[in-house]
Amino acid sequence: MLVQNLRGDTGQRLRGNIRIEKVVKDVTFIIIEDDEVDAMQLRRVFRQLEVSGKKVFAKDGAEGLELLRGHNGREKVKKPFIILLDLNMPRMGGLEFLDELRTDTELRNSIVFVLTTSNDRNDRTLAYEKHVSGYIVKTDPNEGIINAVSMIDSYRQIVSFP
Amino acid sequence: MKTCRSGSGKPKKAGLLEGRMGANTRTTVRTKLRNAFAGIAAFSVLSALVGVYSYQAVSTAQQSIIEEALPSARNVEQFVEEGNAVAVFMGSLAAANSLETLEERKAYLALYEEDMLSHLSTLNSYPSARDAVDELRSYTVEIFATLKEKTTVVERRIRLATLRDEQSETVLSSGRHILAEVLPAIADARLRSSGLVEQIRLDLAGGEQGHPEPKERFEQLIEKELSSLELLTAIRFRTVYLIDEVEALLLNKHTGTYAEERSRIESATEEIALLANELDDGALQAVIAENLRKISQETSGDAGMVGNHFAILRLNEKLENLSAQNRLDVEQLRILDEDLKKSVDVSISNSIAAAERSLWVGRASLIAIAVAAFVSAIWVFWRYVLSDVTARLDRIARVTRQYSLGEMTEDLTDKGNDELGDIAGALQLFKAYSVELRRSNADLEKFAYAASHDLKAPLRGVSNLAAWIEEDSGDRLSDDSRMHLALLKGRVNRLGALLEGLLNYSRAGRQKSELRNVDLKKSVQDTFDLIAVEQGFKLELDCKVPPIRTAEVLFEQVVGNLISNAIKHHDRKQGSITVECNPSPERLEFRVSDDGPGIEQQYHERVFGVFQTIKSRDEVEGSGIGLSIVKRVLESVGCEIKISSNPEVKRGASFVFTWPVVWP
Numbered sequence: 001m002l003v004q005n006l007r008g009d010t011g012q013r014l015r016g017n018i019r020i021e022k023v024v025k026d027v028t029f030i031i032i033e034d035d036e037v038d039a040m041q042l043r044r045v046f047r048q049l050e051v052s053g054k055k056v057f058a059k060d061g062a063e064g065l066e067l068l069r070g071h072n073g074r075e076k077v078k079k080p081f082i083i084l085l086d087l088n089m090p091r092m093g094g095l096e097f098l099d100e101l102r103t104d105t106e107l108r109n110s111i112v113f114v115l116t117t118s119n120d121r122n123d124r125t126l127a128y129e130k131h132v133s134g135y136i137v138k139t140d141p142n143e144g145i146i147n148a149v150s151m152i153d154s155y156r157q158i159v160s161f162p
Numbered sequence: 163m164k165t166c167r168s169g170s171g172k173p174k175k176a177g178l179l180e181g182r183m184g185a186n187t188r189t190t191v192r193t194k195l196r197n198a199f200a201g202i203a204a205f206s207v208l209s210a211l212v213g214v215y216s217y218q219a220v221s222t223a224q225q226s227i228i229e230e231a232l233p234s235a236r237n238v239e240q241f242v243e244e245g246n247a248v249a250v251f252m253g254s255l256a257a258a259n260s261l262e263t264l265e266e267r268k269a270y271l272a273l274y275e276e277d278m279l280s281h282l283s284t285l286n287s288y289p290s291a292r293d294a295v296d297e298l299r300s301y302t303v304e305i306f307a308t309l310k311e312k313t314t315v316v317e318r319r320i321r322l323a324t325l326r327d328e329q330s331e332t333v334l335s336s337g338r339h340i341l342a343e344v345l346p347a348i349a350d351a352r353l354r355s356s357g358l359v360e361q362i363r364l365d366l367a368g369g370e371q372g373h374p375e376p377k378e379r380f381e382q383l384i385e386k387e388l389s390s391l392e393l394l395t396a397i398r399f400r401t402v403y404l405i406d407e408v409e410a411l412l413l414n415k416h417t418g419t420y421a422e423e424r425s426r427i428e429s430a431t432e433e434i435a436l437l438a439n440e441l442d443d444g445a446l447q448a449v450i451a452e453n454l455r456k457i458s459q460e461t462s463g464d465a466g467m468v469g470n471h472f473a474i475l476r477l478n479e480k481l482e483n484l485s486a487q488n489r490l491d492v493e494q495l496r497i498l499d500e501d502l503k504k505s506v507d508v509s510i511s512n513s514i515a516a517a518e519r520s521l522w523v524g525r526a527s528l529i530a531i532a533v534a535a536f537v538s539a540i541w542v543f544w545r546y547v548l549s550d551v552t553a554r555l556d557r558i559a560r561v562t563r564q565y566s567l568g569e570m571t572e573d574l575t576d577k578g579n580d581e582l583g584d585i586a587g588a589l590q591l592f593k594a595y596s597v598e599l600r601r602s603n604a605d606l607e608k609f610a611y612a613a614s615h616d617l618k619a620p621l622r623g624v625s626n627l628a629a630w631i632e633e634d635s636g637d638r639l640s641d642d643s644r645m646h647l648a649l650l651k652g653r654v655n656r657l658g659a660l661l662e663g664l665l666n667y668s669r670a671g672r673q674k675s676e677l678r679n680v681d682l683k684k685s686v687q688d689t690f691d692l693i694a695v696e697q698g699f700k701l702e703l704d705c706k707v708p709p710i711r712t713a714e715v716l717f718e719q720v721v722g723n724l725i726s727n728a729i730k731h732h733d734r735k736q737g738s739i740t741v742e743c744n745p746s747p748e749r750l751e752f753r754v755s756d757d758g759p760g761i762e763q764q765y766h767e768r769v770f771g772v773f774q775t776i777k778s779r780d781e782v783e784g785s786g787i788g789l790s791i792v793k794r795v796l797e798s799v800g801c802e803i804k805i806s807s808n809p810e811v812k813r814g815a816s817f818v819f820t821w822p823v824v825w826p
Contacts, residue, residue, distance in 0.1 A: 037623030
């Protein structure tokens with residue numbers, strides 16, 4: 001199915017015969033996800049959709065902050081970047097991370113997309129209250145992931161970053 | 163990944179109820195209420211008794227006024243009246259002329275004396291009047307003593323007067339008798355004298371000389387007739403004088419003393435006697451002498467008429483004195499009466515005041531006792547009923563209501579050793595169980611969530627990895643490996659389905675669902691359309707039920723599971739599912755029938771079990787959860803489900819379940 005999708009509509013590729021100006025803008029993707037396989041899946045999809053830009057991975061919210069701030073020996077991620085955030089993580093979960101993010105003067109205007117299995121209304125509300133750019137639910141047959149990543153890539157290309 | 167929390171231990175239950183029923187310290191609510199009522203009744207009786215007592219006191223006070231104060235006033239009144247009457251009567255006593263009258267008046271006085279003295283002794287019961295009474299008594303006694311004296315005097319006077327009257331009568335009649343004799347004698351003598359004078363004149367006129375008769379006649383005239391005349395006239399004058407004197411005496415017009423008067427009368431009598439002595443007429447003389455003797459008899463001595471008369475005069479004087487004394491005494495009595503009246507009035511006012519006071523005291527004590535009894539009753543009621551029973555009852559009721567609404571925060575600690583205490587203890591236990599149940603449910607919920615989330619993640623991972631393997635090296639795989647991969651994917655999906663089923667099952671029947679007005683017919687149709695899309699099955703719907711207020715989600719869950727079950731287990735590609743609905747007052751009856759292979763009798767129970775399938779999962783991919791979910795949901799609303807199917811006789815199976823009309 002995945003193969004079929006690649007050949008079929010992938011939004012970005014086929015839009016009839018209209019050529020789209022490809023804006024070369026290097027945006028870093030920071031993926032904060034604790035599940036190894038889910039992270040792997042994202043890598044695959046990025047590869048398949050040929051999404052450009054550096055991809056940095058963190059295992060939980062704390063590690064994510066270290067990356068953003070350049071603490072603990074990590075190299076600080078430069079702007080512009082998009083954060084793909086999971087919610088259910090050990091040590092520091094997604095919502096906690098968002099709290100930290102939005103109180104940090106330097107980081108508060110970061111663009112965050114939540115990618116989570118949680119369909120909890122409460123989680124959703126809280127996430128949007130913490131000004132996420134989008135809340136995406138990972139369903140079990142996860143063809144949706146491809147659409148989601150595709151959408152994020154389009155976003156990256158079209159939207160002006162703070 | 164989060165771990166599930168294990169449940170805590172069971173609450174203490176054994177011994178809690180038993181501990182409350184200690185026989186020796188147990189006073190049941192019934193006993194308490196009975197005691198409370200007994201207490202109140204006792205207080206009522208007590209206050210009634212006190213009321214009666216107070217009433218008695220009041221009527222006693224009233225009586226004392228009526229029996230003592232008023233009679234004493236009356237006594238004084240009467241005493242005074244009698245005193246006045248006696249004062250008036252005193253005069254008439256002195257005026258009594260006869261002994262009978264005197265006796266009458268004496269009797270009256272005796273009565274008056276008796277009455278007055280008895281009044282005085284009655285009045286003596288008043289301490290404030292006692293002094294006055296003593297004085298009054300002495301004066302009263304004085305008065306009546308004086309009156310008695312007077313009576314004696316009057317009696318004596320009457321006697322003397324009677325005697326004197328008799329005597330004077332005799333004297334006067336004697337005197338008149340004398341006159342009666344003398345006057346004709348005088349007339350005779352005058353006549354004779356004038357005859358003689360005539361004769362003498364004649365003689366003298368005849369002139370016969372030497373007639374010796376005129377000189378004899380002249381001598382006769384002078385010596386006899388004229389002297390007789392003179393004598394008689396003198397007697398007459400003296401007798402008249404005597405009579406006058408006597409009459410004057412009787413009329414009290416005399417001027418002399420006793421001695422003078424007596425000597426006058428005696429000397430007059432003597433003179434008459436002397437004169438009478440010289441009379442020639444013997445008969446006349448005798449008569450005069452007789453009468454004179456009578457007169458003398460009646461007038462001589464101190465016991466004679468004059469003496470008596472003067473004695474009477476002396477008695478009158480004495481009477482005067484006694485009367486004067488009486489008057490003084492009466493005057494004094496009047497003054498003392500006034501004092502007595504005043505003091506009796508004071509006594510009466512005091513009595514009335516005392517009575518009023520006791521009345522007031524009675525009233526006040528009555529009110530006080532009534533208030534005290536009321537307050538005590540209130541206190542008893544408060545202590546034994548309100549605070550002990552009602553308050554606890556209220557609390558138990560309130561907390562029970564809270565518990566029923568799911569509000570389990572408050573504890574019911576009731577220490578009473580009675581029925582209420584038992585109830586409270588039982589409720590505490592129920593609360594403990596309920597809290598435990600809730601916690602257990604919460605744990606289950608968390609577990610289900612954890613299962614759903616944490617178990618699905620690796621499942622997803624496996625599924626992805628398998629897909630990637632297939633994608634990346636699909637051509638390089640052997641047929642076996644490809645089949646293995648396919649099976650792997652199948653098993654992963656099954657696991658996911660089972661997990662999903664488990665999650666649904668655990669949720670089924672525990673969710674609070676929204677109530678809406680639902681058209682059940684439409685709901686069934688919609689559910690069918692959703693499930694049986696493009697599958698060659700048709701729905702026959704026979705539903706005569708109006709819209710009801712119910713939980714649509716749960717209903718669709720039940721119907722949906724039954725329909726998808728029917729389709730899944732159908733052995734043919736096409737078939738029909740019938741849904742019938744029959745209303746009845748409390749429950750709606752639904753029948754979902756299909757024309758599939760049916761279910762054997764022996765499995766009618768088993769199919770509702772969790773993860774129970776009839777066919778192996780390789781034949782029919784099913785979690786085996788659907789029917790158990792249906793059963794759980796129906797049980798949670800107090801309904802049931804039955805299968806009617808006998809494949810040996812006829813194809814098809816019918817599931818009959820009930821659904822509530824009024825949501826529980």
